[in-house]
């Protein structure tokens with residue numbers, strides 16, 4: 312997969328040189344290219360924004376640099392343009408799975424009050440364009456959202472995690488344990504600050520372990536994400552579960 316990211320803050324994407332994604336890039340499994348939008352400006356100040364038509368707060372990103380950047384970066388190849396925006400469709404695990412099947416993705420990171428709307432409309436004449444939001448909170452630009460989506464998408468590519476099993480079992484996945492969040496996890500030592508690992512996990516009884524994990528996932532989902540499983544009556548959870 313090739314991913315192009317266009318931003319006025321290219322250094323924001325230094326984290327993509329690290330860890331699993333960095334390793335996948337170094338091995339050639341993943342091709343991520345970051346571009347500075349100001350490379351497509353032609354004035355002395357490398358201007359990328361201007362005042363909004365119709366008035367209103369802040370500034371809007373000018374269409375010309377974006378148009379030239381997308382023309383050069385996409386260069387007629389089949390690619391899908393992803394535009395993070397507060398007003399976008401919610402980005403979910405199913406979207407990460409769908410986009411992991413794409414050959415080329417281009418992320419356009421807006422700033423200020425957003426990108427002139429004609430950029431998306433013009434791009435849509437030549438490629439699929441998706442305006443997406445990673446959540447109902449306000450960020451200062453599209454860079455953090457792009458980092459989130461690139462991580463959610465690329466971790467699903469074969470060979471990136473180095474352990475596809477955990478990607479398949481991840482919660483929120485359309486597979487795995489339905490739509491349940493993951494339950495508690497433990498490792499050595501078996502006793503730590505007077506807390507012991509639940510004995511069932513040491514039992515070697517895989518059936519019992521699976522049942523226990525599912526029960527814990529149900530309890531945690533009911534407590535933290537009742538929207539995922541529908542309201543579960545409090546009495547279904549014992550007191551201990553209500554505390555943590």
Ligand SMILES: N#Cc1c(-c2ccc3ccn(Cc4ccc(CN5CCCC5)cc4)c3c2)n[nH]c1N
Pocket residue numbers: 368395396397399420421422423424425426443444445446447448449450451452453454456
């Ligand atoms: N994904 C994602 C996002 C973003 C996001 C994504 C991309 C850009 C580009 C610029 N900004 C800043 C901004 C912030 C608020 C507004 C709304 N206006 C403010 C006053 C009247 C309405 C417009 C832009 C962005 C924010 N925020 N939250 C998410 N989940």
